[in-house]
Amino acid sequence: MFFVEKEFVNTIEVTKSKFIAHLCPYVDFDKVLQRLKNEHPKARHFVYAYRYLNEFDQIVENASDDGEPRGTSGKPTLAVLAGNELINTAVITVRYFGGTLLGTGGLVRAYGDAVNAVVKVAELKEYKKLFTKNIEVQYCDLSKTEYMLNTIGLTVLSKNFDAKVTLEICGTKEQLELM
Numbered sequence: 001m002f003f004v005e006k007e008f009v010n011t012i013e014v015t016k017s018k019f020i021a022h023l024c025p026y027v028d029f030d031k032v033l034q035r036l037k038n039e040h041p042k043a044r045h046f047v048y049a050y051r052y053l054n055e056f057d058q059i060v061e062n063a064s065d066d067g068e069p070r071g072t073s074g075k076p077t078l079a080v081l082a083g084n085e086l087i088n089t090a091v092i093t094v095r096y097f098g099g100t101l102l103g104t105g106g107l108v109r110a111y112g113d114a115v116n117a118v119v120k121v122a123e124l125k126e127y128k129k130l131f132t133k134n135i136e137v138q139y140c141d142l143s144k145t146e147y148m149l150n151t152i153g154l155t156v157l158s159k160n161f162d163a164k165v166t167l168e169i170c171g172t173k174e175q176l177e178l179m
Contacts, residue, residue, distance in 0.1 A: 002124040003088045007032065010118040014106070016098025019114035021091055023122050026052040029090040036094055044097045047111060049078035050090035057129070059087060068095075072107035080115040087127055091115050128172045132157065135179065136164045152178050 007024040020040075024032045029050055037046060049063035061082070063074030077091055093114050102110055137145045142165050149156060154171040169176070 001085045001087045001127040003086065003127050004122050005125060006123075008118055008122040010114070010121050012110070012114050012117050013098075014110040014113070015100045015102060017100070017102065017110065018096040018098065019110055020094040020096075021114040021118035022094070023089065023091045023115075023118045026050050026088045026090050029092075032090070033092055036092055040094050040096075042096070043094045045073070045095040046092055047073040047077055047095065048090060048092040049074055049081055049115075051078070051081050051086060052088045068107060068111075069104055072104050073111045076108045076112040077115050080112055080119065084119050084124075086119070086124070091118065130170050131173055131176055132168055132170045133176050133179070135167050135169060137167065138164060154179075 004023055004025055007022060007028065009020065009022050011018060011020045013019070022032060022036060029048075033046065033048065045066045045068055047064060047066050047068060049061070051059055051061040054060050061078055063078040065072065065074040068074075073093070077093060081089060081091060093111055135145075145167070146156065149167075149169060152171070152175050154169045154175050157168040157170050160166040160168075169179075
């Protein structure tokens with residue numbers, strides 16, 4: 001599975017209609033949608049789809065046709081996200097109508113092509129489920145332990161200095177097993 005860390009944009013034109021696809025992290029979805037509606041007041045449609053992992057590691061997905069004929073835009077947009085195994089990601093496609101009706105098949109292809117175009121230019125990051133763990137070390141072993149954690153690729157989230165140093169570390173299951 002993959003995700004994006006920032007927003008990516010790509011535009012395609014189909015029979016004088018312009019499709020501007022914005023791929024962004026799911027956490028930014030509402031903010032980006034509102035911004036696009038303000039930036040493109042003359043656009044006809046703001047079609048979107050998103051997929052994210054909930055607290056039970058289940059994929060939640062949703063899509064909207066935003067006035068396009070039912071099933072011609074949101075569904076193909078969501079299908080591209082799923083086909084590219086994208087999670088915690090949203091896509092919003094802004095459409096400017098070019099005067100020519102594309103028909104249902106044309107709309108499905110156009111929205112799918114617009115999302116595929118933005119996915120091609122995006123920097124996709126591989127998703128890895130992260131876990132946290134607390135470890136205790138002696139003061140004299142702290143720098144050696146931090147070096148080892150860094151070498152493995154683990155992140156130190158916090159340090160608590162008491163009789164011993166308690167480190168809260170974060171990483172994948174495989175990385176934590178190396179400890």
